[in-house]
Amino acid sequence: MNNIANTIIELIVNNHPGVMSHITGLFTRQAFNLEGILCGKIEDGSKSRMYLLVNDDDRLEQIIKQIEKLYDVLEITVQKDYDHTIFNRLHEIIMSDR
Amino acid sequence: MLAGAFFTYIEGVIMKYSGAEITIKLLEKEGIDIITGIPGGTNLPLYSALAKSKIRHILARHEQGAGFMSHGMARSTGETAVCFACSGPGATNLLTAIADAKMDSVPIIAITGQVPSSLIGTDAFQEVDIYGITIPITKHNFLIRSAEELLRIIPEAFRIASEGRPGPVLIDIPKDVQLEMIEIESFDRSFEEDDLPIYIDEVEIKKAARMINRSRKPVLYAGGGIILSGAEDMLLNFSHKSSIPVASTLMGLGCFPSSDDMFIGMLGMHGQRYTNYIMREADLILAFGVRFDDRATGKVKEFCPNAKIIHIDIDGAEMNKIKKADIAIQGDIKQAIKQLLPLIEHNDRKEWTETIMDMREKHPISKTTKHDEQLPKAIIKKIGGFAGEDTIITTDVGQHQMWVAQCYPFSKPRTLLTSGGLGTMGFGFPAAIGASLANPGKKVICFSGDGSFLMNIQELSTLYELKLDIKIIIFNNRHLGLVRQQQEYFYGKEYIASQFYCKTDFAKIGEGFGIESYDLEMAENPFLTLEKTIKKEGPVLINIPLAPEENVTPMVAPGCANYEMIGGEINE
Numbered sequence: 001m002n003n004i005a006n007t008i009i010e011l012i013v014n015n016h017p018g019v020m021s022h023i024t025g026l027f028t029r030q031a032f033n034l035e036g037i038l039c040g041k042i043e044d045g046s047k048s049r050m051y052l053l054v055n056d057d058d059r060l061e062q063i064i065k066q067i068e069k070l071y072d073v074l075e076i077t078v079q080k081d082y083d084h085t086i087f088n089r090l091h092e093i094i095m096s097d098r
Numbered sequence: 099m100l101a102g103a104f105f106t107y108i109e110g111v112i113m114k115y116s117g118a119e120i121t122i123k124l125l126e127k128e129g130i131d132i133i134t135g136i137p138g139g140t141n142l143p144l145y146s147a148l149a150k151s152k153i154r155h156i157l158a159r160h161e162q163g164a165g166f167m168s169h170g171m172a173r174s175t176g177e178t179a180v181c182f183a184c185s186g187p188g189a190t191n192l193l194t195a196i197a198d199a200k201m202d203s204v205p206i207i208a209i210t211g212q213v214p215s216s217l218i219g220t221d222a223f224q225e226v227d228i229y230g231i232t233i234p235i236t237k238h239n240f241l242i243r244s245a246e247e248l249l250r251i252i253p254e255a256f257r258i259a260s261e262g263r264p265g266p267v268l269i270d271i272p273k274d275v276q277l278e279m280i281e282i283e284s285f286d287r288s289f290e291e292d293d294l295p296i297y298i299d300e301v302e303i304k305k306a307a308r309m310i311n312r313s314r315k316p317v318l319y320a321g322g323g324i325i326l327s328g329a330e331d332m333l334l335n336f337s338h339k340s341s342i343p344v345a346s347t348l349m350g351l352g353c354f355p356s357s358d359d360m361f362i363g364m365l366g367m368h369g370q371r372y373t374n375y376i377m378r379e380a381d382l383i384l385a386f387g388v389r390f391d392d393r394a395t396g397k398v399k400e401f402c403p404n405a406k407i408i409h410i411d412i413d414g415a416e417m418n419k420i421k422k423a424d425i426a427i428q429g430d431i432k433q434a435i436k437q438l439l440p441l442i443e444h445n446d447r448k449e450w451t452e453t454i455m456d457m458r459e460k461h462p463i464s465k466t467t468k469h470d471e472q473l474p475k476a477i478i479k480k481i482g483g484f485a486g487e488d489t490i491i492t493t494d495v496g497q498h499q500m501w502v503a504q505c506y507p508f509s510k511p512r513t514l515l516t517s518g519g520l521g522t523m524g525f526g527f528p529a530a531i532g533a534s535l536a537n538p539g540k541k542v543i544c545f546s547g548d549g550s551f552l553m554n555i556q557e558l559s560t561l562y563e564l565k566l567d568i569k570i571i572i573f574n575n576r577h578l579g580l581v582r583q584q585q586e587y588f589y590g591k592e593y594i595a596s597q598f599y600c601k602t603d604f605a606k607i608g609e610g611f612g613i614e615s616y617d618l619e620m621a622e623n624p625f626l627t628l629e630k631t632i633k634k635e636g637p638v639l640i641n642i643p644l645a646p647e648e649n650v651t652p653m654v655a656p657g658c659a660n661y662e663m664i665g666g667e668i669n670e
Contacts, residue, residue: 018229018241025233065415071238071258 007060008082009052009067012075015041019072023050026066030059036087047074053087056080112283117245118143118276121209122151123285124252130180132156132171132535134164138184140224141211143276145182156535156564159556161188163528165195166554168206170532173515174490176326178205178259179532185212186224189270190231194522197235199266201519202349203326205259206266208232214274215243229270237265245278249285263413264326298429298437306408306425307441313382313406315450316342319365319394322349322518323387323411325511329432330354333386336435341447342384343454345373347394348503349518350387355509362454363463366394367654368500371461371667374652374660376454377402385409387431390420391519400659410434461667463504474498474573474644475505477628481543481571482507484629490515490533490542494526494550497579500650502545524553527570531557534566541567543632548574548602558611561637569632572604575644583649587664588656597646608639615639 013019020039027034036053054060068076115123121144125133134156137145148155158164161183171179183192189210199206213222229241238258240251248271255267310316324333330353337344337360344354345365354361363373374396377383383405388394395401398420409416409423410431417426427434478501485491491506492515493499499516508514515533517525530544551572561568573579582596608615616631618624618640631638652666 018233021230021233029234062415062419065417069413069415 006056006080007054008079008086009054009064010075010077010079011050011052011067011073012042013048013050014072014074015046015048016072019048022070022072023052023067026063026070027054030063032057032059032063036090038086038090051086112281114279115245115282116143116147116276117242117248117271117278117280118147120245120248120280120282120285121252121271121276122147122153124248125180126151126153127285128178128253128256130178133180133182134158134167134171134532135182136161136164136184136188137182138186138188138211138224140185140213140273141182141188141209141271141276143273144209144211144271155182156531157560158528159559160554161191162194162524163531163554163557163560165192165206165208166198166522166525166528167532167535167557168208169195169199169204169525170492170515170529170534171536172199172204172206172532173202173529174512174533175536176205176328176512177536178207178256178264179536180207180209183208183210184224185210185228186226188224189226189228193231193235194520194524196232196266196268198517198520198522198525200235200237202517203264203322204266205264207255207259208266208268210268210270211276212241212270212272215272216274218272228268232268235266236268237263239268240270242269242271242275245275245280248275249282296429296433298427298434300437302425302427303434303437304441306410306427307438309382309406309408309425310340310342310384310438311441311443311445314447315380315453316340316382316384317362317377317380317402317405318342318344318384318386319347319377319388320344320350320353320386321347321388321394322353323431324350324353325387327387327412327430327432328511329387329435330511332432332435332439334358336439336442339439340442340445341451343376343451345369345377347388347391347518348516351503351514352508352511356507357509362458364503366391366396366660367656368504368650368652369654369660370463370504371652371663372454372457374654374663375457375461378404378661379453379457380405383407385411385423386435387411389413389416395420396654396660396662397658400661463666474501474642474648477625477642478502478505478545479507480625481628481632485541485543485632487513488540489513490530490537490540492516492526492530492533492542492544494544494546494553495521495523496547496550497575497583497648497650498545498547498550498573500580501573504650523547523550525550527551527554528557530568530570531561531564531566534568535564541569541632543569543571546570546572547579548572548576548598548604549578551604552602555607558608558613558639562612565636567635568637570608570637570639572639572641573644574602574604574641575646575648576601577646579646579648580650582646583653586649587653604639604641613637613639615641617641617643619643 652663
């Protein structure tokens with residue numbers, strides 16, 4: 001995988017339509033590209049775990065603070081040393097053009 | 099069941115309520131006694147429930163008017179206010195008021211009707227994705243999916259709107275949800291209130307106190323956060339104890355008495371020369387309840403270049419957003435000052451105080467000559483002289499707004515309601531209506547310009563019905579004055595699209611709506627007319643003709659440093 005991105009933001013969020021818009025909206029507003037998104041429901045389906053793959057950037061601190069303020073975001077962890085394989089396999093599927 | 103009796107909750111008896119009835123009942127429980135709005139097809143069930151409630155409804159003439167009326171209530175009292183609109187255009191007409199509330203941290207709740215759930219996404223009549231549209235301009239928003247959800251979400255919306263840094267919340271309720279009947283045992287609030295101020299880490303407070311005690315030339319840069327937190331008395335003690343001068347932002351005006359020796363005026367783009375010069379001299383900036391807005395800081399790199407910064411704000415996302423602080427403390431400003439106060443040494447700062455007095459003398463508020471009395475600043479000061487310190491002032495946006503900010507003698511918090519962050523023309527008049535509704539017995543004066551006033555003039559019709567004690571003062575230069583001024587200064591006097599060729603007779607228009615109106619152009623003694631009419635009870639409109647060449651000075655050019663001011667010099 002062509003890895004210029006070097007930060008993963010891991011979120012636990014409420015699972016309902018609209019949560020993704022609230023989160024991605026913050027990136028849209030700052031013209032900050034998301035390199036990858038992985039999301040799936042956890043527990044009884046009332047929550048989701050979300051991985052956002054982003055490039056390191058000066059604006060990241062501000063975006064993270066804004067994400068923390070979101071009502072539907074329950075937990076946030078920023079990982080500089082992330083497990084590459086999470087996105088690698090996903091990337092393979094996307095690139096394989098099936 | 100009797101029509102009027104459906105809100106009576108009898109212990110242990112399970113009753114059926116519609117989503118609309120639940121909504122209104124919960125609003126009553128939150129202490130709402132006035133709702134502004136306009137009905138339409140998709141919120142009629144809500145209105146039907148409202149008809150049976152003791153909540154008073156104020157019918158605006160445009161949803162934006164309803165939105166800004168809720169601003170007037172919320173900004174003047176600090177309590178969350180509610181406005182209603184129907185789906186589609188009703189909802190989109192609220193957008194400017196919602197965005198304005200986000201920028202100025204105003205707790206309002208907008209409740210919109212939505213097309214029935216089954217029609218969402220079908221481009222139904224008057225359908226718009228108001229939930230999606232308002233994501234970036236609300237603190238949070240909700241699309242309700244069942245009547246059951248209302249029980250949790252309505253109280254939650256009130257908590258979100260007022261907690262921490264206040265802001266707008268939108269609740270979109272599809273019509274079928276408003277009509278859905280469910281059984282309810284109790285309307286008790288399900289969440290726990292947590293109003294205790296959070297104690298701020300003493301280590302950080304001690305560090306800040308040490309920095310303040312060691313500084314020789316500190317300046318307080320106080321903003322709207324002081325007012326939101328109710329920290330004005332604490333700020334006064336703090337400033338006096340250590341002889342620290344206070345500069346205010348536009349949103350902070352009223353947080354410190356303008357007559358106090360320690361007050362050095364509003365800073366920034368239209369701040370006085372001495373204010374901006376003193377800020378530049380400072381060796382320590384105490385940024386309390388502020389967000390380093392560009393209109394306050396000018397060119398950020400050159401803002402207070404010699405100063406260390408202690409930034410205290412309730413919103414952690416404001417820390418280091420614009421300017422890196424030497425000490426950044428997230429917390430309630432009132433609590434922070436309370437903890438700081440005992441650690442601050444008494445200090446008369448003789449040298450610094452003398453420097454400030456010297457600066458004031460060298461660069462005073464511009465003095466003008468002969469035609470003095472006609473000038474807008476003189477008129478504003480005159481009104482400030484007899485209006486009384488409890489009078490609530492609202493403004494629109496433009497030159498008149500800056501003149502008011504520069505000259506009106508504010509001495510109490512929540513006496514200036516102005517659109518600071520978004521800068522919405524048309525804000526002032528509906529906000530005045532809201533302020534008057536929420537503060538019976540207080541006089542409200544709306545300073546406006548002819549350009550701004552035309553943007554929500556329809557609410558004269560609402561004012562006529564309400565007969566509120568509101569005085570509308572229109573500074574009429576038949577221009578978009580601040581645009582004209584910028585074209586004069588920065589666009590080589592190439593005037594385009596800033597002049598109104600229509601000579602609107604505002605007095606006649608006011609009378610057309612049934613409002614007592616005056617035009618000072620005709621008045622033999624304008625000041626006497628002004629004083630007499632303002633002191634009266636009830637609504638009055640006063641048109642004051644003004645020369646278009648009258649500019650707001652000093653002015654910092656956008657993008658320039660605050661010390662690079664145009665105009666506003668002595669004997670200008």
